[in-house]
Amino acid sequence: MIAKRILSLTVFVVLWGCAGAPITSDKLPATEAPIRAAEELGAARVPQAALELKLAQDEVQQARQFLQDGNKPRAEMMLLRAQADAELALALAREAPLQAEAKNAADQVKAMQQTRQ
Numbered sequence: 001m002i003a004k005r006i007l008s009l010t011v012f013v014v015l016w017g018c019a020g021a022p023i024t025s026d027k028l029p030a031t032e033a034p035i036r037a038a039e040e041l042g043a044a045r046v047p048q049a050a051l052e053l054k055l056a057q058d059e060v061q062q063a064r065q066f067l068q069d070g071n072k073p074r075a076e077m078m079l080l081r082a083q084a085d086a087e088l089a090l091a092l093a094r095e096a097p098l099q100a101e102a103k104n105a106a107d108q109v110k111a112m113q114q115t116r117q
Helices: 002-017 024-040 046-068 072-117
Strands: none
Touching: 002 024, 024 046, 024 072
């Protein structure tokens, strides 16, 4: 849980540092890349990752609408938020199988210890 918060904070800080660089509709594909990666990694099957993925998708839609309306500053902020949420979804999707593998290994060790007693 703490690792997730640290990861989220790290992503936010990195993106905040990039906030000075304008993000326009030509940068939209770069924002959508982590969304696609999270989808391909199965983020929809990990509850917390699915939530972050949905937020990112919604934020990209809002950014598109802001760009169409000519509100570039709001679009830029939405794209930054979308990218951060997508990166978090991607990290959570990567973490889930590793947690399952670690739990499986711990269960095997416990079973082996019980058979030795």
